[in-house]
Amino acid sequence: MSGAHALAALGLAVSVLAVLIQFPLGIRSMMEAGMSMPGAVIAFFSYFTILTNIFAALVYLAALSGGRMAFFRRPATRACALVSIVVVGIVYHFLLAGLWNPQGIRYVTDVMLHYAAPALMLVWWVACGRSGTLSWTVLPSLLAYPALYVVYVLARAPIAGKVPYPFLDFWTNGWGSVAWSALGIAALFGTLGALAILADRHLPRQPPDRTPA
16 A cells, blocks of 8 residues: 555544544434434534545545546545645634533544544645645635535524534624634635645645556
């Protein structure tokens, strides 16, 4: 197995295992809080962290599958996954980590989802996931995924009666605070997206991805 394959396989394992372990823990906690099973499942898959780790896993899987899963092999898709999961780590560390104190297996999955997964994606992308073909025209597409996520969460909020993250809680904080939070995170996405494009264009090129079909 090449170094590129090993990194992709490790990243895939970390993201998939973290989501699989976190799933029953999260469902149990939400049901203990009074949610139904279907509601808990929908709520679990409404967390940006969970969705983005699944996104990263699909990118890794595509890298390991040869010519299949073409969408997830696209340079812009890979860059979007990178930027999104790095934002997961940054936002969690600075805005969310202090709000709870996970113990035991919850602490392990917390580290895997929010720290190990972003670090592995960054290392993999820099080492062997870049294409050298990203242009500035892809920058808006790097913002599409988080923008659609925010629209979904806020549209679902009146039905669900809650939002996944406190900085999106318009009932408690007001729409002005939510708008500022969204703008700040959008600026973070834009900055990291620009850095990803610069890195893709100017860092020394890695050998082509020769993953066998």
